[in-house]
Amino acid sequence: MTTPTLPRLAGALVLASLLAMPRQGRAQVVSAAATPPVTALRFGAMADPSGRTTKNVTILVQADTVLRVGTGTAMIPKGATVVDLRRYTAIPGLIDVHTHMTFVRDKATPLASGPRSRDSVIAAAATNLRRTLETGVTTVRDLGASNYADIGLRDAVNSGAMIGPRMFVAGYGLSKLTTPAVAGQPSLAARGRVRDTMEIKEAIRAQVDAGADWIKMYGSTGTYANVTGVQTFTDVEMRVAVETAHRLKRPIAIHSYGDSGGRAALHAGAESVEHPAGFDDATLAVWAKRGTMYVPTIDHNRFYAENAALLGYSRDQVAGLDSFRLLNLDTARRAHAAGVRFAMGSDAVYWMFGENTRELGWFVNAGMTPAQALATATTNGALLLGQPTKLGRIAAGYYADIVAVEGDPLADIAVILERVRWVMKGGAVVVDKR
Template sequence: MCWALMWGTSTWASAAAAEPVDTGQGTTWAVHAERLIDVRDGSVQRDVVVAVRDGRIHALYAAGKVPADLAVRELGAVTLLPGLIDAHTHLTGDPKIGTWETLGRSEANDAITGVANALATVRAGFTTVRELGAYNHSSSALRDAIDRGEVPGPRIRSAGIWIGMRGGHCDTNLLAPQYAHYDAGIADGPWAVRAMVREMAKYGADLVKFCASGGVTTVGNEPGTQQYTTEEMDALVDEAHRLGMKVAAHAHGAEAIKTAIRAGVDSVEHASLIDEEGLRLAKQRGTWLVMDVYNGDYIEEVGSKEGWLAEILRKNRETTDVQREGFRRAVRLGVPLAFGTDAGIYPHGDNAIQFDYMVRFGMTPIQAIRSATLDAARLLGVDAETGSIEVGKAADLVAVAGDPLQDIALLRHPRFVVARGRIVRDELRTPSLPSPYVAPAQ
């Protein structure tokens, strides 16, 4: 049974105002919006009707040229955008769970957490995400459950388990030696790294994520320190690309960033300490930077109140401002930038807060929107499927009151969201679509 029917009248779904609506196969329905943003050229189209059939955009009409037999839902004075994309999430992660508490959580706990976070994410207007690492392939299992219609959530491109060196950022470093434990993605040496990439492919990962440097939110390593060697990175990227998988490199430090770019990674995550040579290299190679420029404020505010480890807070302070300056320089230089938040470090569903920061640190509103639509779709390799409102693409749509090109903060409050043709959020209170456009009663 699909989730649109199974959860349509449940107490929990009603309390969350979720109530996903499955519009049914073979039916055509439409929405009319005052404005529609064409993310390809940044233009704003007026009075556009978007027709949806079988989960895809069937046609685009000027308001006065709609077929007489087409049921059109009036959305009113809203702006319609493509479904948003977050290129760096951890849906099975929860910032409310403290550093030490993670040691007591099972992979089943993570999977259940992921279901709730997937719903929060898609209702926030993010209809596609790139999942960059989870325990025991839980995000891949979540992806499959969403694709089968068992639970609501965004389209997921999953990296399976993060790959990294023993004792590095991608390992578990909180336990004493007598309780020795290593994360499932730990591999040392070029051939072991190749084998681990093959393991990710075996268990259904869409791409590979590895740790090229130390990190902020783990202990015993520094963000500026390169972890994998040149030989290991070269082997990892070569193997992943040979298998048709893209590669994302977690890299804060300048040398780790440049080594990863030279190895041929498709994206660099965080890029906090990137230098001028790294920026030029990324532009020259067409390597995407995914810079989570909001995270630092969240960690400083919440981590300080909730007793996060002093080492984490120190490293966060050492990387936050310099990362934002690097982002500003990347925008000026024209380096490819895709929207990614590292949600899971901060609450899922709050992803759009980062738009404010991207504009504050150098982007125009349309650049920020494009980074989370067409540009992110290109990075993920799903631009033929989503990322813009075009005939033939999936019906991934977000409506916000007002004009986000004038006030980017409006993206924090979507009023109407469609994911692959299913209405997952509807707060506009305009007349509902007639039957069969609503889920039948149970």
């Protein structure tokens, strides 16, 4: 006869005790054992994207969710773990709606050194994930990657295999091929390279089948040092893309540096338009009524200009980047005055991760208050992602995405840019620099 081990014996005794209990008492014990513990976070203040500050805040967190928000200590339940963060102000976890997490390169090897495998890209992207979390960004929308590396990265984060922000991804972005098809040559639509409306539909379905949350379309030229903004897809083709994405229950973001492509994207019904500059006031007035999100990504051209030597850009290219950035800022200023809704997107690549929130400084330069800038990276981002009741606020029932900053972010936006000290994502502490 085998002698039971201590854990097995203990388990048997617990089971016997439960079976001997009345049914009601047994249910209470099982329920208590299954209930996750509560953590009480005490903050000196909490800044809301609406512009309100609350002092002496306590936030109760259970598992990945905010249980309750109040003031003082009376609400803290017996047995809760208390974390003292009273030196800091709480803000919601931030949302960056335009990143390229799988674009991996560092300053030591800034120029491309040949293709990398999907698995090696995913592994190397761990640095980008970490640096993004350190800025207080706990959710990103990632707009374009090769080999579906973004989908693999999202799934690795969701499974707990990697630590990073929550990800909404797009797979391959759709780009326009101008060369004619060659007989017998396979279609490149699954990789986002399309010639006509039939291939647009094929490409979008391929991204959805691969697991993409969003569809991305490159509606104009312009990227890296190129700021030309020539419309690439016709107005009709953009409408077909939007209709196809929506029929497959996916939102779509359309890239356009130029005003004509941006107007076409707006009228086609895209959920967001990325980068555009140079709109006239009449277009901005229409935009404000439609509610389409404007993601200007002003700061990424600053990054390219400042790192021109490492990236191999010429003096003329830097001048073009600087000129476009001024146009971008002017458009953002007029768009804000017109009532256009903004979402913060960094368009971060390479070693720009860790600078994700610098876009907020440009928004303040464009006329926003710090609270309005904070809203672009919280409530507006959550609305764009279709998560307005789970992301973007610190409130009961929302994900426990909480950032501790040193100072008053509603008085000085630099507090968010420079003084993030502690970050919780989904109830887990992922950054602690206290």
